[in-house]
Amino acid sequence: MHQSRRLPEPRVELWDWQQLGRCRDTGPAVFFGADGEDRRTRLNRVRQAKQVCADCPVLSACRDHALTSAEQYGVWGGLTASERSALMSKAFQ
Numbered sequence: 641m642h643q644s645r646r647l648p649e650p651r652v653e654l655w656d657w658q659q660l661g662r663c664r665d666t667g668p669a670v671f672f673g674a675d676g677e678d679r680r681t682r683l684n685r686v687r688q689a690k691q692v693c694a695d696c697p698v699l700s701a702c703r704d705h706a707l708t709s710a711e712q713y714g715v716w717g718g719l720t721a722s723e724r725s726a727l728m729s730k731a732f733q
Contacts (some may be wrong), residue, residue, distance in 0.1 A: 657701035662692050672714040686720055693718035 658664075663671060671689045673682055693699055693715065703717025706724055713721055 657698040657705075660698045661702060662696040666692050671716075686715060689715035690718050 666689075670685060670692065673685060677685070693702070696702070696718075699717055701717075703719060705711070706716030706719065707728065710728070711721070711724065716724070719727070
């Protein structure tokens, strides 16, 4: 099985932060849109996801993971995929 080089090693201590995320009490549909989602629904969903992330105790760890592993979908660490992409583009300029 091929493993992406962007992901951290499969050691528990590297992934422990996920157990503390506020998102664990929220369904994944808030963080990942459905196919064919209209603009208004997407904006409302993203706003709700960002509210969950806003006071999450592992916001930084989640955001770092998303940027390091180049997560292409969903809201991670309070950032959408396009926001993460823009941050990464600025980092390499």
